[in-house]
Amino acid sequence: MSTPKIIGKSILFSAPSGAGKTTIVKYLLNKYPNLVFSISACSREPREGEVDGKDYHFLGVKGFKQKIEENAFLEWEEVYANNYYGTLHEVVEKLWSEGKTVVFDVDVLGGINIKQKLGEHALSIFVQAPSIGELERRLRSRSTETEDKIQMRMARAKEELALAPKFDVILENDHLEEACHKAEELVNHFLNS
Ligand code: ADP
Ligand code: 5GP
Numbered sequence: 001m002s003t004p005k006i007i008g009k010s011i012l013f014s015a016p017s018g019a020g021k022t023t024i025v026k027y028l029l030n031k032y033p034n035l036v037f038s039i040s041a042c043s044r045e046p047r048e049g050e051v052d053g054k055d056y057h058f059l060g061v062k063g064f065k066q067k068i069e070e071n072a073f074l075e076w077e078e079v080y081a082n083n084y085y086g087t088l089h090e091v092v093e094k095l096w097s098e099g100k101t102v103v104f105d106v107d108v109l110g111g112i113n114i115k116q117k118l119g120e121h122a123l124s125i126f127v128q129a130p131s132i133g134e135l136e137r138r139l140r141s142r143s144t145e146t147e148d149k150i151q152m153r154m155a156r157a158k159e160e161l162a163l164a165p166k167f168d169v170i171l172e173n174d175h176l177e178e179a180c181h182k183a184e185e186l187v188n189h190f191l192n193s
Contacts, residue, residue, distance in 0.1 A: 006121050008096030011035070011187060012104045014111030015127035016157030018139030020173040024127060025105050027180045028187060035187070036100040038092055041067065041076075043084040047144055057088070075114050079107045080152055087114070101191065108160040111167065123190040125183070126167035130174045132157065 011028075015021040029035055041057040043064040052058045059067065064084045068076060076086025085107065095102045104114060108126070115124040129135040136154055139145065145153065164170050169186055173179040 005093060006096070006118055007093075008100065008102060008121070009191065010038075010092070010102045010104060010114070010118055010122040011190065012106065012111045012114055012118075012122055012124040013127060014106055014108045014124070014160075014167065015173075016108070016129075016135055016160045017153040018135045018142065018157075019127045019129045020138065020176065020179065021105055021127040023176065024171070024173065024180055024183050025103055028183055029103065031184065032101075032187065034099070034101055035103050036095050036098075038087055038095065038102045038104045040104075040106065041073075041086050041088055043082070056085075057091075074117065075106070075110050077107055077110045077113075079110075080149075080156070085110070108163050112163065115167070123169070123186065124167045125186065126164045126170045127173050127179075128161070128164060128170055130172065132161075 013021045013025050025037065029037055039053065039057060041059050041064060043059060043061045046052065046055070046058050050056065061082065061084065067073060067088065072088050072090070073086040074089050074092060076084060079085045087104065087106070092102050104111070106114065111124055115122050129138060135157055139150055139153060171179060171182055171186070
């Protein structure tokens with residue numbers, strides 16, 4: 001993994017799976033035309049309704065490993081066993097060159113690593129559900145994961161929660177509307193700073 005040419009601002013969202021970061025990110029992207037989502041690459045198969053090049057660049061395990069060899073990633077992580085996710089340099093550098101603020105939705109270690117690379121050019125936000133029980137309820141209500149995967153994600157969530165203080169801000173997502181408004185305040189403050 002190498003250092004990018006930083007020519008723009010970024011906002012990083014991380015959270016244990018199910019905390020609500022995708023929901024909050026979608027809200028912000030609708031509100032701010034200058035915010036653009038960094039489409040990650042991943043090795044898993046698309047879920048129903050997911051589109052290649054829109055939700056992720058679906059590379060498969062072999063294709064993903066090839067990009068690692070090519071040093072094409074700003075950051076990558078084996079988020080779950082044999083499930084790789086990462087951000088391609090070319091994706092973010094293109095968006096910055098267009099004057100966009102790049103929004104990342106990455107796992108917790110990815111968020112910490114990217115923040116370390118981008119420093120003050122990035123705002124890192126940890127989205128937190130009010131409790132572990134509520135996190136699990138939301139993950140189940142999304143109905144996208146098998147029982148095995150839910151167990152895997154919940155086990156990981158406990159480790160991830162301990163890393164929340166490493167972020168610039170912890171955004172509590174209890175009432176969704178309030179969390180979205182708080183996220184807007186954070187974005188306004190960062191973009192005007
Ligand atoms: P993540 O991207 O962090 O994995 P999602 O945004 O997919 O999480 O949210 C997980 C589920 O919880 C979704 O079904 C979403 O609609 C729901 N959700 C998000 N925020 C809230 C909230 N504040 N209260 C109740 N349900 C929520
Ligand atoms: P999902 O399979 O539910 O789409 O995503 C699983 C996890 O991978 C989420 O926590 C998501 O934030 C994370 N993720 C998505 N893209 C990236 C990335 O580029 N880098 C890292 N480290 N994690 C990512």
